[in-house]
Amino acid sequence: MTFRNDFLWGGATAANQCEGAYDVDGRGLANVDLCPVGEDRLEIITGQKKMFDFDDDHFYPAKESIDMYHRYKEDIALFAEMGFKVYRFSIAWTRIFPKGDENEPNEKGLKFYEDLIDECLKYNIEPLITITHFDFPMYLVEKYGGWRNRKIVDFYKNLVTAIFERFKGKVKYYLTFNEINVILAASFMGAGLYFEEGEDVEKVRAQAIHHELLASAYATKIAKSIDPEIKIGCMLAAGTYYPASMKPEDVFAALKANRENYFFVDVQARGYYPSYKLKDYERKGIMPEITKEDKKILKENTVDFISFSYYSTRAIAADAKKFDEANLIMSVENPYLEKTEWGWQVDPLGFRTTINEIWDRYQKPLFVVENGLGAKDLPDENGYVEDDYRINYLREHIKNMKDAVELDGVDLLGYTTWGPIDLVSAGTGEMSKRYGFIYVDRDDYGNGSLKRSKKKSFDWYKKVIASNGEDLE
Numbered sequence: 497m498t499f500r501n502d503f504l505w506g507g508a509t510a511a512n513q514c515e516g517a518y519d520v521d522g523r524g525l526a527n528v529d530l531c532p533v534g535e536d537r538l539e540i541i542t543g544q545k546k547m548f549d550f551d552d553d554h555f556y557p558a559k560e561s562i563d564m565y566h567r568y569k570e571d572i573a574l575f576a577e578m579g580f581k582v583y584r585f586s587i588a589w590t591r592i593f594p595k596g597d598e599n600e601p602n603e604k605g606l607k608f609y610e611d612l613i614d615e616c617l618k619y620n621i622e623p624l625i626t627i628t629h630f631d632f633p634m635y636l637v638e639k640y641g642g643w644r645n646r647k648i649v650d651f652y653k654n655l656v657t658a659i660f661e662r663f664k665g666k667v668k669y670y671l672t673f674n675e676i677n678v679i680l681a682a683s684f685m686g687a688g689l690y691f692e693e694g695e696d697v698e699k700v701r702a703q704a705i706h707h708e709l710l711a712s713a714y715a716t717k718i719a720k721s722i723d724p725e726i727k728i729g730c731m732l733a734a735g736t737y738y739p740a741s742m743k744p745e746d747v748f749a750a751l752k753a754n755r756e757n758y759f760f761v762d763v764q765a766r767g768y769y770p771s772y773k774l775k776d777y778e779r780k781g782i783m784p785e786i787t788k789e790d791k792k793i794l795k796e797n798t799v800d801f802i803s804f805s806y807y808s809t810r811a812i813a814a815d816a817k818k819f820d821e822a823n824l825i826m827s828v829e830n831p832y833l834e835k836t837e838w839g840w841q842v843d844p845l846g847f848r849t850t851i852n853e854i855w856d857r858y859q860k861p862l863f864v865v866e867n868g869l870g871a872k873d874l875p876d877e878n879g880y881v882e883d884d885y886r887i888n889y890l891r892e893h894i895k896n897m898k899d900a901v902e903l904d905g906v907d908l909l910g911y912t913t914w915g916p917i918d919l920v921s922a923g924t925g926e927m928s929k930r931y932g933f934i935y936v937d938r939d940d941y942g943n944g945s946l947k948r949s950k951k952k953s954f955d956w957y958k959k960v961i962a963s964n965g966e967d968l969e
């Protein structure tokens with residue numbers, strides 16, 4: 497058999513994209529609540545347009561999402577029916593600390609996640625927790641300016657301490673920040689950063705990134721002191737950059753573009769800033785404040801494993817004028833690849849390339865924590881969807897993941913598909929961009945019964961898991 501016996505098959509979600517109940521049981525307001533569906537979303541999530549409160553002109557999908565807050569038992573039972581070994585979900589920071597700077601956590605928030613964890617354990621499903629998946633307390637945005645402020649590191653330390661202590665002995669795997677490199681593109685959604693006019697965006701970002709990297713290292717330190725069994729992972733929005741041609745300038749542009757993203761993992765996995773980044777910061781005069789103590793913390797608290805999302809490869813030309821936007825990361829169009837309905841290029845072999853590149857670079861166990869196809873589904877009157885397109889996408893990607901393990905010898909811990917149940921899209925806020933094995937009756941503007949039903953891919957994935965990835969037909 498290719499995959500290890502304890503290979504963790506499952507699915508991944510994020511709190512704000514599925515829970516809803518945004519103001520229930522003491523939960524505070526978060527940046528992700530304020531990202532509406534529609535044309536303003538992009539400017540808001542990137543921190544260029546201010547949206548610090550709800551208004552009447554927009555629809556905010558995270559308020560209710562798919563209401564998993566009240567339906568998680570039904571949903572986890574369906575995951576268990578598919579044979580999930582792992583369920584990756586995230587914690588809404590503002591359920592635990594509604595404002596963010598309190599001393600004591602909100603008991604109701606902790607209790608909710610404890611019940612959810614117990615529900616997973618009931619079915620022998622390993623919980624894999626993302627501590628922050630694009631969510632950040634609005635109070636900390638307004639009072640402290642988001643991750644640009646060093647004080648946030650302390651608030652994050654309080655958050656992880658409360659989490660590790662409460663779930664001790666129940667949860668082994670944690671990720672500190674979802675797609676940490678997305679701060680480069682979606683700074684408001686990714687890090688609670690809103691840019692005032694005239695501000696040096698790159699400088700603010702460099703400091704905010706340092707704070708996140710530091711907070712991530714502190715999380716590792718705190719985790720080990722509370723429960724040495726805990727394994728901490730970083731999380732990257734991965735997808736290698738191809739040079740658009742063999743022109744040396746294009747090849748070098750690809751190397752640089754890859755570094756922009758690997759930089760985060762370079763620090764989290766190796767424990768120090770790579771020379772290319774220090775030189776870049778120096779040249780631009782935007783070197784963040786990095787203390788001696790910070791360096792020590794980074795050095796001594798590297799991650800145990802490396803997790804990443806993969807949807808596509810990217811491509812770059814040194815003189816590119818026109819970029820496509822896929823998963824918030826810029827790329828020139830690759831003429832050799834097909835596109836999804838949302839213009840994301842599909843590249844299963846690029847998955848194997850990316851897995852290998854990360855493995856070669858870090859030599860730590862890997863975990864694929866997101867992969868999947870966002871597509872429009874047409875359900876019949878019972879909510880059944882013949883989603884062969886989704887099955888094909890996943891099959892081709894799993895085949896390449898298998899090759900990476902079997903033929904290249906990569907050490908892979910597990911694989912969670914994105915959105916095993918339909919949920920709100922992070923990029924667009926739409927419900928109609930569906931990833932699930934389970935269909936949810938809800939449209940882009942909140943109409944629908946929220947009823948769950950199985951798609952064709954439900955039984956297919958069940959078979960994949962039961963055969964430990966051997967039966968992909």
Ligand code: BGP
Nearest residue numbers: 510675870914920921922923924
């Ligand atoms: C990643 C995020 C997820 C998820 C996924 C699909 O960037 O970690 O939160 O949403 O991509 O993207 P989208 O929802 O934009 O289709």
